[in-house]
Amino acid sequence: xxxxxxxxQVSAFMAFFIIMSMQIGIGVLGFQRIISKTAxxxxxxxxxxxxxxxxxxxxxxxxxxxxADGDFILLHQQLFGRWLxxxxxxxxxxxxxxxxxxxxxxxxxxxQVWMFPDLRTWEFSLAFLLLCLYITLGGFRIVVGICFxxxxxxxxxxxxxxxxxxxxxxxxxxxxxxHPLSNIVKAAKEMTLTMLGYETVLxxxxxxxxxxxxxxWAHAALLTTTLFYTLLTVLTLAYFSEKxxxxxxxxxxxxxxxxxxxxxERFEYIGxxxxxxxxxxxxxxxxxxxxxxxxxVLPVRQKTALxxxxxxxxxxxLAIHDRTGVNMINSIxxxxxxxxxxxxxxxxxxxxxxRMKVRGKL
Amino acid sequence: xxxxxFLLVLMAASLLSGCLRKEILDDINIESAVGFDYVSPTKIxxxxxxxxxxxxxxxxxxxxxxxxxTKDILEELQHKTPEPLVNGSIEVALYGKRLAxxxxxxxxxxFHRDSSIGTxxxxxxxxxxAEQLLKGxxxxxxxxxxxxxxxxxxxxxxxxxxxNLHLFLKMYYADGQDPFLPYLRQVGQDVQVEGIALFRxxxxxxxxxxxxxxxxxxxxxxxxxxxxxxxxxxxxxxSVKNISTKRTISFSGPKTRPxxxxxxxxxxxxxxxxxxxxxxxxxxxxxxxxxxEIKINASNLLRRxxxxxxxxxxxxxxxxxxxxxxxxxDFYRRYRHLPFRITADVRIRDTGIIE
Numbered sequence: 149x150x151x152x153x154x155x156x157q158v159s160a161f162m163a164f165f166i167i168m169s170m171q172i173g174i175g176v177l178g179f180q181r182i183i184s185k186t187a188x189x190x191x192x193x194x195x196x197x198x199x200x201x202x203x204x205x206x207x208x209x210x211x212x213x214x215x216a217d218g219d220f221i222l223l224h225q226q227l228f229g230r231w232l233x234x235x236x237x238x239x240x241x242x243x244x245x246x247x248x249x250x251x252x253x254x255x256x257x258x259x260q261v262w263m264f265p266d267l268r269t270w271e272f273s274l275a276f277l278l279l280c281l282y283i284t285l286g287g288f289r290i291v292v293g294i295c296f297x298x299x300x301x302x303x304x305x306x307x308x309x310x311x312x313x314x315x316x317x318x319x320x321x322x323x324x325x326x327h328p329l330s331n332i333v334k335a336a337k338e339m340t341l342t343m344l345g346y347e348t349v350l351x352x353x354x355x356x357x358x359x360x361x362x363x364x365w366a367h368a369a370l371l372t373t374t375l376f377y378t379l380l381t382v383l384t385l386a387y388f389s390e391k392x393x394x395x396x397x398x399x400x401x402x403x404x405x406x407x408x409x410x411x412x413e414r415f416e417y418i419g420x421x422x423x424x425x426x427x428x429x430x431x432x433x434x435x436x437x438x439x440x441x442x443x444x445v446l447p448v449r450q451k452t453a454l455x456x457x458x459x460x461x462x463x464x465x466l467a468i469h470d471r472t473g474v475n476m477i478n479s480i481x482x483x484x485x486x487x488x489x490x491x492x493x494x495x496x497x498x499x500x501x502x503r504m505k506v507r508g509k510l
Numbered sequence: 511x512x513x514x515x516f517l518l519v520l521m522a523a524s525l526l527s528g529c530l531r532k533e534i535l536d537d538i539n540i541e542s543a544v545g546f547d548y549v550s551p552t553k554i555x556x557x558x559x560x561x562x563x564x565x566x567x568x569x570x571x572x573x574x575x576x577x578x579x580t581k582d583i584l585e586e587l588q589h590k591t592p593e594p595l596v597n598g599s600i601e602v603a604l605y606g607k608r609l610a611x612x613x614x615x616x617x618x619x620x621f622h623r624d625s626s627i628g629t630x631x632x633x634x635x636x637x638x639x640a641e642q643l644l645k646g647x648x649x650x651x652x653x654x655x656x657x658x659x660x661x662x663x664x665x666x667x668x669x670x671x672x673x674n675l676h677l678f679l680k681m682y683y684a685d686g687q688d689p690f691l692p693y694l695r696q697v698g699q700d701v702q703v704e705g706i707a708l709f710r711x712x713x714x715x716x717x718x719x720x721x722x723x724x725x726x727x728x729x730x731x732x733x734x735x736x737x738x739x740x741x742x743x744x745x746x747x748x749s750v751k752n753i754s755t756k757r758t759i760s761f762s763g764p765k766t767r768p769x770x771x772x773x774x775x776x777x778x779x780x781x782x783x784x785x786x787x788x789x790x791x792x793x794x795x796x797x798x799x800x801x802x803e804i805k806i807n808a809s810n811l812l813r814r815x816x817x818x819x820x821x822x823x824x825x826x827x828x829x830x831x832x833x834x835x836x837x838x839x840d841f842y843r844r845y846r847h848l849p850f851r852i853t854a855d856v857r858i859r860d861t862g863i864i865e
Contacts, residue, residue, distance in 0.1 A: 262625045278520050315676060322831035389684035389827070395622075405629040406676060413599055414628060 152354045158292050160362035167346045167369035169295040169429040174254040175342030176377070177423070180384040180399040187335035188390060189320055190327045192381040194335035198343050199374025201336065205489050206346055206370055208497050210363050213353050215500050220350040221444050227499050234445045240350075241441035243484060245457045247344070248434030249464040250481045252276060255427050256465065257474045262401060262420055273465040276424075277458050280431045284439070284454055288355050291436050295429040302425045308415060309383060311407040316386035340489065341482035342377065345430070346370055347489060351437045397471075435461070539595045542654025545640025546617050547606035549576055554609060554617065556583030557641040558595065561652035568652035572645050580620040598626040601658035603633050603675075604640035604694070607714070615682065615712035621675055629676035632661045635707040635714060637695040646696055657701065661692060664703050669723040669736035671706070682712065685838045686826020690730070693717055710820045718811070725807040728755050728774055729823050737781060740800045748796045749782035753859065759828045765836070768829060770850035772812075774804055779860040788861045797856045804854040816846050 183191040216223035224233035256272050283294050325332075349366055356362045384399050396402045407415035435457055442453035468474060543559040555576045562569040575586035588595055603621065605614050621627050634657075636643050649656040664670040670692050681689035688709050695704040706718040706726055718726050724736045737751045758773040780788060780796075815821060821842075830836040 275520070278516075282516060282520065315672075315680075317827075319828065319831045323834050326834055326836075389680045389687070391685065392680050392683035395683070402629065408628075408630055414626070416625075 154357070156288055157355050157357045158289060160356050160358050161365045162292050162296070163349065163352075163356060163362040164365040164369045164372075165296045165299050166292055166352060166429075166433065167349065167366050168373055169299040169426075170345030170348055170433050171343060171369070171373045172299075172376070173342075173345065173427055173430040174251045174258075174423075175344075176380070176426075177258065177400045178396070178398040179339065179342040179377075180381055181394055181396055182338045183335040183381070184385065184390065184393050185335075186327075186331045186338065188327050188331075189322075189385050190325060190332055191335055191385060192321070192378050193325070194332050195339060195378045195381050196374065197332065197336040198339035199370065199377070201490065202343050202346065202370050202374070203367060205493055206349070206366055207363075208493055209347065209350055210366070212493070212497055212500060213350065213359070215504070218354050218359050220353070221441065223496070223500070227496070227503065237441050237445050241438045241445075241457075243488065244348070244351075244434045244438040244441070245460055246464070246477075246481060246484075248280075248431045248438070248457075249461045250477050251427050251430045251434070252461065253465045253468050254474055254478060255423065257471070258398065258401070258420060258423070262398075263417060269465055269468075270462075273462055276431070277462050280428070280435055281454065281458050283428075283432050284435050285451065288352065288436065291429070291432050294432055298425040298429045302422045305419060305422060308404060308407050308419070309380075312383060312387055312403050315406060316383060318382075318386045320386050320389070321382065337486055338482065339377075340486040341478060343373070344481075344485045344489075347485075348433055348437050351440055352433075431461075533594075533596060537593055539591050539593045541595055541597050541600050542652060543602040543604065543644060543657055544580075544597075544600055545604040545606070545636070545644045546580065546609055547639045547641055548608035548612055551612075553578060554580075554583070555641060556580065556587070557644050558584075558587055559644050559652075559654055560591075560595070561654055567650035568655075570644075570647060570653045572641070574641055580617050596626075597624065600627060600631060601654050602661070603631060604636045604643060604657075605633070605691075606636055606639045606641070608639075610635045610691075610707060610709075610714040613712045614709075614714075618675070618678065618682075618712075622679060627675075629674065629679075631675040632658055632673065632692075633675060633678050634661065634692045634694050637693065637704055643694065643696045643701065646699070646701070648699065648701060657694075660694075660701060660703070664692075667735050669727045670703055671727045671731040681822075681824070682709075684824065684827055686821065686828070686830055686841070687824035688820045688822050690718075690822045708815075708818070708820055708822055710818070715820060716814070716818050722807060722811060725804065725811055726822075728752075728757065728776070728804070729772070729808055729811060731755075731757075738800070738803075739782075740796055740803065742792070742795055742799060744785075746783075746785045748780055748784070748788070748792070750778040750796065750800060750856075750858065751781045752776055752778045759823075759825070761829055761832050765833045766840070768833070768841070768844075768848065770825065770848055772808070772850065772852045773855070774808065774852070775855040775857070776800070776804075777857050777859055780858060780862055783861075793858050793861075797858055800856040801854040804856070805852050808852045808854075809850075812850060812852070816848065819846060821845065 180191065183194050187194045212223060213220065216226060221237045224236045227233065228236060252273060256269050259272065260267050283290055346366065353359050380400065384393065384403065387403055388396065388399065393399060401416050401419065404416040404419045409415065412418065435454060438457045439450050439453040442448055443450040468477060539560045541558050542561050545557040547555045549555050553576055555574060557572055557574045560571045562571055573587050573590050575583045577583045577586050584595060605617065621631060644653060661670065665672055673691060678689050678691065681687045690706050690708050692703055693705045693707040694701055705720050706723060707714045708716040708718065724738045727736055735752055737749055739747055739749045741747045754777045756775045760771050761768045762771065763769040826838055826841055829841055
């Protein structure tokens, strides 16, 4: 087992909160449009499919972790040698950093479009990253605490979808499977970004008290997220007509526009403000994972690495100016995530398996 | 960096992000309703209604400007007010008859795009001009609230089908449905719901009269609370308040020759009965007569839609959900001659507190 002091470890069931809070992020606000473009009213099947694929990959991750004594960086080194292995691990650090960047920049765009058009990117980015640094510097246990609260606090938002029910026609979901299977699979691929987040388990695994037992919690988290996304997709498909949905950049937010309460005229403002809680663990854990890898691979302290990564994220948010840019980084991350989860990890598993066989024979 | 400096930086950063444009209620003019009218093929006239809150009542102030787009009109109007105009709480948007007949979508897009406007906004078509209707003086709460309440209670408790910006856009974008909006008219000191304006695309092509609105609502909306008076023999009549409606739309036959069946089942209570006690036999008579009226009137409406080649019920959407690999084009090519059957089932549940 990788050497992590017990006082900085957390219980295995916390994996549930970490994974779920990491998965639910910025994608939820507008994934429906993207998947319904290819799968139409069958998009909810794509969500289930993406969830199922996620379970397979997660099981694979746990298997890989068992092989390398719970240390993914060690696994890279074992397979590719010290030098190349470390380069690959650093690529993962960049991946997690860019995940924080994408989430933060997309959220800033939402604020700019929906609430404050004259908010400048750097102002929010700086304030938010400072908060994230403050949390992350406290260590992994603090980050987990944030994950826990940031999943519990905004969960009340679920009830707001009640208001939408008045305007849903569920017959729009019929006939089921009216689209070719290839389209449904393609849409499932587009779901990757929204599903992303459970791969953090590769790096926080050593911080779980009884790692092996955390598998069931990780799977439970993935299942819950998948069911939530499916429900949301079904609701969205029934709420909008197909071509109307395709014009909504943030379908979830547009649905909140229908919420009417005597004391609040525009509920989406509350929703967007609350969404800060949802993305906080996303960014924090992204930064943490990234800096943790740097610490293990490079001769730097985690604190230094953290500052560097945060500065990188800050500069990154400044470099993206408009909708096209935000769209681009989202689809790039979607693609990288897809290849990482569904191509690279199975390859790694295959290498590990072959290596085991060869060694067994020797 | 120690904790204190960190906190300082954090505070500075959060203070900096507070430097955004503020909108304090006393320093802005809040639009409560807007209206658009046709001027020439390229120009429209916009009217904005601003409530001015006084001690006793709300006065109405209207501003008008002529320009090419809705946003442009708003900019034009800013020149006429000492305080900035904001559109976050528009309750009603009205469109003059002439504009609606020339196509209304370009003047809805703005509302659709603007994040500060709720999708619960009511849209309506006005007989005459929207400007004139907005310039009237209707109630102490101000015209904006008056108009939105008028539409709201008629939707919730009477025979206006559910409608708002979201539903209009939903119907407009759907390939298998044409939108409709309530049709208002100024009558002296009041505004009344005159009927329903039916669209083909974004142009009004027909109007449903007031006495047909009940049947229109049960055809388009699955839930209604309207009241309908059934005329019986010998000058007798009974008023039935509708409690719940269930609408079943189904298609039979192959995709190339669909046959439509609409079944409407209603449950109601007797509100008024002119002659004598309400016996089981009169109940039977009322139910039968009501069923007959529904069948005849709903069929007439549907035939009218077919002649106009419009689909406010959304039959195309229903057909799509019942046939695999459905083609809207083929469906609407045959729409005019689509054979249909309408059946009704009325059940009187109660007769009020007397027999």
